[in-house]
Amino acid sequence: MTPVGVQFLVNAGPGSAAGERAERIARMVDGDAIVTYRKGTRRADAVAMAREVARNAPEVVYAMDLAVAPVAAWALDGGRRRLIVDTGDAPLAFLELIGASATRRAMARALESVGYGRSDLVIVRGRYHAEQLHAAGHHHVSVVADGVDLDLLQPKEVTDLRTQLGLDRRMTVGVQGNFTWYPKLGGGLGWDLVQAIGRHDLDIDAVFIGEGPGLAQLRLMAERLGVGDRVHMMGRVAYSQLATYLSLCDVTLLTQTDDPSSWARTTGKLPTYLATGRYVVATRVGTAVDLLEPEHLLDYRGHWDTTYPDRLARKLGELAHDRDRTIARGLALRSLAESFDYDRIARSCASEIARVCERSAGSPARLTLGAGL
Secondary structure, three states, rough: OOOOOOOEEEEEOOHHHHHHHHHHHHOOOOEEEEEEEEOOOOOHHHHHHHHHHHHOOEEEEEEOOOOOHHHHHHHHHHOOOOEEEEOOOOHHHHHHHOOOOOHHHHHHHHHHHHHHHOOOOOOOOOOOHHHHHHHOOOOEEOOOOOEEOOOOOOOOHHHHHHOOOOOOOOOOEEEEEOOOEEEEOOOOOOOOHHHHHHOOOOOOOOEEEEEHHHHHHHHHHHHOEEEEEHEEEEEOOOOHHHHHOOOOEEEEEOOOOOHHHHHHOOOOOOHHHHHHHEEHHHHHHOOHHHHHHHEEEEEEOOOOOHHHHHHHHHHHHHHHHHHHHHHHHHHHHHHHHHHHEEHHHHHHHHHHHHHHHHHOOOOOOOOOOOOOO
16 A cells, blocks of 8 residues: 555544544645544544554654544554644643543643654644643644634524524524533533523523533523523534524633633634624633733633623623624624634645654654553
8 A cells, every 4th residue: 555644643533623624634735645533432443543554654643632542543553653743732731620530630641741742743723832832841833723614604694593493683692612511610611601691680592502411411500590491502513504503693602711721722612703703702811812802801710710600791791782783793803713714724734744744853763652541
C-alpha cells in the first residue's frame, strides 16, 4: 500500500465537530490524507487505530483532541511517526475543576506528558491556552482557532417553526452543545439559564440544542422551579440543520467558569453563534474577552459561581425589554465570524502540517504507555 501523508485520528464519530474539523483540514492537505474515527471503547479504538496507522504508514499522525485513543494509537505504533496534537481542552485542569478521582487525574497527567511533551506540534484554539503551555516550557505550539462554515451557518427565517413550537413572539435564549452534568458541582451546561429563569420568574423560554445526560437533570431542575413549560429541548441536530435551530434563539449563552481550564478551553459555540447572527451573552473568560464588546460580557467568580444566574437574569431581563434591538444587535455580530471561516482555518492547519513535514529533525523516539491508559 502506498504510504499516506497524514492520518487523522478523531476522538469522536463521523458528523462530530472534531470530525468536521479533521475532514476540512484533510481536504486542504497537499497529498493523501485519511480520517479515522472512534467506534467503541478507548482501549479497543486505540488498538484499532494503531493497526490502521501501521498499515497506512503516514508521515504524520494528527490527533484530533488530546485524548487517550488517538495518542495511545500513535504510541502503540511505536511513536515512529511525526505527531501533531490539535486540542481545545486542558484535560488535567478540567478534571481538577470537577473533582475527578485521583486515578483519572493521573491518567490525564500522563496523557498531557505524552501529548505535549512528545509531539512535534501542538495546535491550540486560543491564545490563553498557548500562553499556559509556553509557561510550562512547551514552545512547539501554534494557535489555529475553531472553524465555522459561513455558507451553511447563516441566519434563517423560522417563523413557522417558532409557531409550531409555541415560541411565536416569545423571547428565547439558547444553548447548544453536549449537555454534561457534574454532581459534585451541582450543575452542568445550561444550569445557569434554568436557574435564572426559575429564580426570577423570567418571561423567557430556554432552548437547548444537543444531547447528553445533563438534559434530564435540567428538566428536573426546571420542574422543581416551576418553569418546566419554559424549557424546550431540541435534541441532537445535524450540522446542516444547526443554523435553523439556532435561529430560534434571540440570545445565546457562552458560560465559562473563571479558572485555568476554562481560560484554556475553547468551543465551537462562539463562532457558530456569531455566524448565525445571534446575540451572545458570555462570561468574561477566554476568547470571548478578545472578541466581544463589554455589553456582551458578565463577570463569573471562581470555579463555580452560584450567584451567576442572578447576574444573568438581570442581563436577560434588560435584553427582553427591547427584543427588537437585541435581535438587531445579534445580527450585527455576524461580521465577527469571518475570522473563523473554515476555509481559512483549514488552510492554516494544512500549512502547519507542511511545516512539520519539512523539518529535518528525526522522528520522535519510541515509547510505550502504561496499562492505565
